[in-house]
Amino acid sequence: MRGRDVILGILNRSPRTGYEINDILKNQLTYFYDGTMGMIYPTLRKLEAEGKIKKETIIQDGKPNKNVYTITSSGKQEFNDYMQSKVSPESIKSDFLLRLYFGESILSDDQVIKLIDQEITRKQQQLNSIKDNADRWKEKGMQRLQNITLSYGINYYQSALKFLQHIRSQL
Amino acid sequence: MRGRDVILGILNRSPRTGYEINDILKNQLTYFYDGTMGMIYPTLRKLEAEGKIKKETIIQDGKPNKNVYTITSSGKQEFNDYMQSKVSPESIKSDFLLRLYFGESILSDDQVIKLIDQEITRKQQQLNSIKDNADRWKEKGMQRLQNITLSYGINYYQSALKFLQHIRSQL
DNA sequence: TAGACCATGTAACCCGTTACATGATTAG
DNA sequence: CTAATCATGTAACGGGTTACATGGTCTA
CATH class of the missing domain: 1.10.10.10 (Winged helix-like DNA-binding domain superfamily/Winged helix DNA-binding domain)
Structure with missing residues (x-):
């Protein structure tokens, strides 16, 4: 790809x-x-x-x-x-998760909270953006399989947000 | 990053x-x-x-x-x-989703099903692999923030799988 | 009057991949 | 006897990014 x-x-x-x-x-x-x-x-x-x-x-x-x-x-x-051709495996690069991974005893509690809040904001914006766009897309004609990819995206952002909000509430 | x-x-x-x-x-x-x-x-x-x-x-x-x-x-x-430094936004490359996106009237129904089944298998394996590994990791000492990244990963795979299985059952 | 939108391109660079290259030990 | 694990590196290439370069119209 x-x-x-x-x-x-x-x-x-x-x-x-x-x-x-x-x-x-x-x-x-x-x-x-x-x-x-x-x-x-x-x-x-x-x-x-x-x-x-x-x-x-x-x-x-x-x-x-x-x-x-x-x-x-x-x-x-x-x-x-x-x-x-053969489907190549998904690849993700998340700078956010990398910083959490390395963050122990390097980031202060405040910095960790800020990091998570920022990620929540970003994900929220992305979710809003694809939702907004979906309406225009549907008017112009969205195919059945494309609709699956859209739902996949919405599902992805929603579950990530739910998780992030959950851990945010625990600290 | x-x-x-x-x-x-x-x-x-x-x-x-x-x-x-x-x-x-x-x-x-x-x-x-x-x-x-x-x-x-x-x-x-x-x-x-x-x-x-x-x-x-x-x-x-x-x-x-x-x-x-x-x-x-x-x-x-x-x-x-x-x-x-500033956190750079997440980047994802999913060959699977790209093919679904382009798939309409190019892939046969059988090919679409195969594509999805393969993705389910891949995600299942990745989920099993991080779960298996988590035990060894915890023994060697896993930090609090690292544990969050692990849960994030598990949550990610589980919700993707749930979604994929759902659409799979609908066709 | 500032910012968004429309609209395109090149040269240099950098990061990472691929292919090539080697080889012993240990577990099943 | 075969596969996995341990263990490292280089040369050439390729794909994509960054910096540089330009400029009009439309909307708030």
Whole structure:
């Protein structure tokens, strides 16, 4: 699972600009793929050089020009190969948990509480954000399997929050 | 949160060999940091070159020699700086969810079921593995904050499993 | 008038992965 | 006799991040 698989998958649905891809990553894939703007353009460039996607420049009035990318048959081939390949295991990086792990006798009680409160706030914001977005997404048409990924995300944030609030109340 | 922070944090507790560091990553940090053997040695090498850690070679009989690494005061400084720095947001990469997201009209029903069943199996194994390990860890001495990270992990796997089993039963 | 949104890209760098390379002891 | 455990490293590569670079429109 590399950035190119994600981008190819998005373009496999419909042609998009780099900006739109960023939007999808931020709003629909947040809790299972963290791709940044800085990764999108270099990847699009490579994919284009390899002939996996095609660029079409659209001149706009009053707005910057946009480059719309379309997947080619060779790109579709690569995406299909990816979809049939072995699923790679999930990978999580939680700086929050790492600090708790190392925190004993390094962080003061106040610092620990602050750490947990901050994490609760972050998770709460993320939960709100995917919930807000879900409505717009549903209007534009959400597929059955995509709806499962959304519920997965909501369930994930909710259970993490419940746990964090529980331990918070115990100290 | 980079590999070096993790290694520095482990060595800040007590001197270790690369092999022992790997063991800790695999057994205690699995669900919030995915570091591989291939990352440990290069990082140890860099840290040593920078004077953040010191190597001491211990000649063993009947076993390969081992290199025990100890943190230096400059290494401690870097680790403390890390612990006081801003917490970076969690990042998750789930190939499983990505495939569900793209799966509509590409994967057959059978393939979707297989995907979910495989994920259930993986999560089940990870849960069993951290539970098994927790007993040994507790015997060797587990700190209060570390116990929170362990519970977090168990809670995470259990709620993911519950969700997956629920959607599995609905199709 | 400040901030958000639209919109794109490159060069240099860094971190980590992969592939390559070795080998003895111990438990089942 | 086979697999697991102990034990370490390097060279080359790749993917992604960071810093740098630009600028108009629209909304509060």
